[in-house]
Amino acid sequence: MSLRLLQHRSEDGTRGVIAATSSGASTVPGVSSVFELAGRAIDDGVGIAEWVERAGQGATVDLGKELAAGRLLAPIDHPEPSRMLLAGTGLTHLGSAEGRDKMHRAAADAAVQTDSMRMFLEGLEGGKPAAGAIGQQPEWFFKGDGSQLVGPGAPLEMPAHAQDGGEEPELAGIYLIGPDGTPHRIGLALANEFSDHVTERHNYLWLAHSKLRQAALGPEILVGDPPAHVEGVSRIVRDGKILWEKPFLSGEANMSHTLANLEHHHFKYAQFRRPGDVHVHFFGTATLSFSDGVRTEVGDQFEIEAEPFALPLRNPLTRAREAVDRPVLVKAL
Incomplete structure (x- = not known):
């Protein structure tokens, strides 16, 4: 199953990362950006898919609803x-x-x-x-x-x-x-x-x-x-x-x-x-x-x-x- 990463801002303004496959979508615990997630994967010497699997699954997400609500961000950014x-x-x-x-x-x-x-x-x-x-x-x-x-x-x-x-x-x-x-x-x-x-x-x-x-x-x-x-x-x-x-x-x-x-x-x-x-x-x-x-x-x-x-x-x-x-x-x- 192909893995897709998204960046999301919840209704209260909290940022997070979503991992999506053909089976569904859920938040990735412990990271607030794809930049942070990728950096951790590099530091740990593993691929992104493996790092996401190790992190486990957070709350499930309806991607269509989040897109319609305007809560999906550009999928990459940099603190600077x-x-x-x-x-x-x-x-x-x-x-x-x-x-x-x-x-x-x-x-x-x-x-x-x-x-x-x-x-x-x-x-x-x-x-x-x-x-x-x-x-x-x-x-x-x-x-x-x-x-x-x-x-x-x-x-x-x-x-x-x-x-x-x-x-x-x-x-x-x-x-x-x-x-x-x-x-x-x-x-x-x-x-x-x-x-x-x-x-x-x-x-x-x-x-x-x-x-x-x-x-x-x-x-x-x-x-x-x-x-x-x-x-x-x-x-x-x-x-x-x-x-x-x-x-x-x-x-x-x-x-x-x-x-x-x-x-x-x-x-x-x-x-x-x-x-x-x-x-x-x-x-x-x-x-x-x-x-x-x-x-x-x-x-x-x-x-x-x-x-x-x-x-x-x-x-x-x-x-x-x-x-x-x-x-x-x-x-x-």
Whole structure:
């Protein structure tokens, strides 16, 4: 039975961790966060599933009711949000180059291969190396720290200066760096990586700007071996009606890179192996409403569902209100 971990805040404000399987869900005694639970498992030299089993079962939980009540949190956080890094890799899925190529083709000679297509083909050729070998490095981007992560039901807020707020349905790896600098994968979560595709389309060198946005995680972390094939549905609901809906695929069977190769090329940098840090790494997608000509609006709701996750990820789109009609002033000291 696959184990899923969730974070929960009770009616009185007390935080806790929920362990869920196909047999049901119950609280995990003795811990108040997944960060704490994972740290204890590392210290005890055991896997998370074994640690949870040793901890025993607390009170039973109805996950559907807790989600509806808004008491399920993002499934990972850090006591110091600046010590959580949100990053990701793109052009990693079979077919993922198509949408990106459409964006960038307008700025390139139709007879010349875009840099996006070249990078995708390099990954297709070298992104799944033999065991023990290092494969082609992927595109990489930075999104922010833990202050930019939101949970199920929370608004995804685009900056006031944003050109677009678009969904990106995908999987995210959740990691805790152990005391000796070893990255430990806690598991995978359903994610909406959320980007500004209009800004990116203007010039692909603005990808870095387009990614400095919030991101959302579904309520569950799937523990154990990652599934090779994941099928889901991404949709946008406007005024109570489905505006756009499309299936999406993920998992290594549908990717041009292995997870191990993507993980290596992230954690090969010593600065990303600082003990006690948490990393949320978005693995990419091939399905975007923007590629189908959809322009989102404030008030739209993003909905992402995929097995083997039992619960959906839903987030409304909002826009920040800070003034952008004058430059940000820097004071000399």
